[in-house]
Amino acid sequence: MKSNKQIKDIIYVHKNTDRQYVVSYGINFREFALHTPQPLKSLLLIKHQYEHGAFNIHTHLEYVEQEEMEKITSDNVEGYGDFCWIDFDEEAGVNELNGQEIAELLYMGHLKQPLNAPFYSKLNNRFAYLSHDDGWFNKIYYRDFDDFYEILGSTVASKLGSVKGGKGLFGMKKEKQFPVVGSQIITSFKEKIKEGMIISIEKAIVSRGKIEIPIWVIGDYFNMDEMIEDYQQFSKSPANGLLIFDRKTKNWTSSIR
Template sequence: MKKSNHGIRDVIYIHLHEKERFVLSYGIEFSEFFQILGESIPSILLLKHKFEEGEFHSHTMLEYVPKPKLAKLVKEDVYGYGDFAWIDFEETEALDILEGQTIAELLYLGHIKDHLKAPFYQQLDNQFVYLAHDDGWFNKTYYKNLDKFYHLVCEVIASKLSQLKLEKALLGLKKKRTYPPITNQIMAVLKDYMKEGMVLSIQKTVQNRFRLEIPIWVIGDFSNMDSMYEEYEKKSRQTSDAKLIFDKKTKEWQVNIL
């Protein structure tokens, strides 16, 4: 059964397609993506959306969002759009000279959520292609530079923990703890798991006074996220394949492969 937008925040599924430079994911939302990688995004050409404040571009017959309006888009309930797809671009003038073949490829991307050829265009100088259905439920994101994807994951795990985990302090009051980003070295260790289809469960985090442990399972390749979640629920009753561990004393992350 499909979870609500807020019900998916504490489980992250990642299936990395390194050669084609895209990632299938569940649990990472546009607002989180933009908070972490937004500085890399100059403007957005909307391929599928319901944003009412976009600017119409007559040559492509598509709407776009210039940098000053991106903050408004981030505040939108893009989950409620259903399909939400975009590609970033550097200069509006570049849209004026896009050839019909390129426009057709962009429409195909937005409609089918797949590429006819590598979707990185010299005219647009784009870094990303973002293709979502029920944003945060099913996301397919292309990265020109996969280091930006690893940076996103490192930051978003720490951010989710900071938002979701409250610890009791003196007098029984709850205090919010912030966590440093995961390190690139740990991402390198987990890369093979991500290639196979990895789920990381913040909702099943276990902690004591000294450390915090986030379980990780390898569950395989899914494009249907209902099926993925069912498999996660079965797997999560078993011993995890790895644990992401935060040492509260040293404030450092480590990974334990089981």
């Protein structure tokens, strides 16, 4: 069990295009929910320890409605161990799931991988969210990868704003708020995300005119202890790219090496 304190100011992302998932470290459920381009509707909870869900008699699973979302995002989700869910539009759709589909959901929650593509027309879901020690190991299936790029760009900006306590980065006067890193900037790293890359906010270089966030391509990991260990080594070598924030124009650009 990893305590949340061990999660550094780095984001690791590895995208598997064929299977439609992203493995990540450093983006937790609250950040995910906050930064989805369209608000999450309702969540069918497959594995969790949330105590305030409603009970669906048909599936014997609990669910969270949209108006309860603030409550679950404020809960100690990283303390649950496994936290797995799939979003849905209407409870009527959940009640139409057949035995095979319910079995598939349970299998997916248990093994963190679906038997088939985890997108159901009855649920109209955009995601299948499978995490262990949420924020430490997350495997999320995306119907549309544009959602992923937006979530990543928004999360980088919000982490940069909150890092290093109240003073902002490295004790410098805190910027009011960083604009989100646009999808076109994030997608310039598309190929590197497929290889597995780290965005290292903790090693950002701050000067009067700009902030440079280094990016390293480090490969494909499911074991996040190994990923962090290897990152310590990779981060001693020149970065494979930079996210650059111009403090005058308030614009983001990227540089790929």
